[in-house]
Amino acid sequence: MKKWLVTILSVTMAILLLASTISWRVEKHYCLGHLMDIALFTAAQDCGMNMVFQSDDSSEHLQDSNSCCDDETIITEGQDDLVVHDNDFDLAQQFFIIAYAYSYFNLFGNGLKVSPSFDHYPPPIIVKDIHVLDEVYLI
Template sequence: MKKGLFNIVAVTMAVLLLASTISWKVEKHYCLGHLMDIALFTSAQDCGMDMVSQSDENGEHVEDLNSCCNDETIITKGQDNLVVQTNDFDLAQQYFVIAYAYSYFNLFGNSFEEKPSFDHYPPPIIVKDIHVLDEVYLI
C-alpha cells in the first residue's frame, strides 16, 4: 500500500510539473453566437461564413465590424525561466567525498574472512576416527 501511494504521488507531481511548464493555447470560433470549433494548441477552423475583408482605394484591408463570426483565444504562458542546476565539485571536495566513503565502508572492518586454500596441500584422508578408537577426548 505504501509503495502504491508513493507511485500515485510521484505520477501526480510529474503531471503537475509538466502542466505548469507548458504553454497552453485554447482557441474558440463562434458563428452567430454559437460555438462552432474548439482547438487546443492550434488555430480553430472557421465556419466558412467569414465575410471577405474589403480593401479601400489605398490598398489597405478594412475588416467588416458586422461580421457574423467571432474568435476567442485563451493563452496561458508556461514557466520559461527554469534554471538547470549543476553541482561541480572542486578537487578538495572530491578528496573529502572519497575519504569519507572509504572510511565509512571500512568502518566495520572486513565482513568476510578469507578461507585458507588447500589447493597445494590437500588435507589427509581420514579413514578411522582415531580419538574414538583410542578413547582419548580433549576436555
C-alpha cells in the same frame, strides 16, 4: 501500501511539473453566437462565413466589423525561468566525498565470505539422540 503511495505521489508531482512548465493555448470559434470549434495548442478552424468585402478603389480586403463570426483565444504562458544550477566541486570536496563513501561502504566489513574447509565432507549421520541417551538437558 507505502510503495503504491510513493508511486502515486511521484507521478502526481511529475504531471504537476509538466503542467506548470507548458504553455497552453485554447482557441474557440463562434458563429452567430454558437460555438463551432475548439482547438488546443493550434488555431481553430473557421466556418467559412467570414464576410470579406473588396473596396472599389484598392485591391485590399476589408473585414466587416459586424461579422457573424467571432474568435476567442485563451493563452496561458508556462514557467520559463527554470535555472539549472551547476555545482562544481573543488578537489578537496571530491577527496572528502570519495573517502566518506569508501569508509561508509566498508563500515560493515569487507563482505568477503570465508568458506569452511570441510565443505567437501558430509556431516556424520545421527542415529540416536545423544542428549536423551545421556540424560543431559539444558536448563
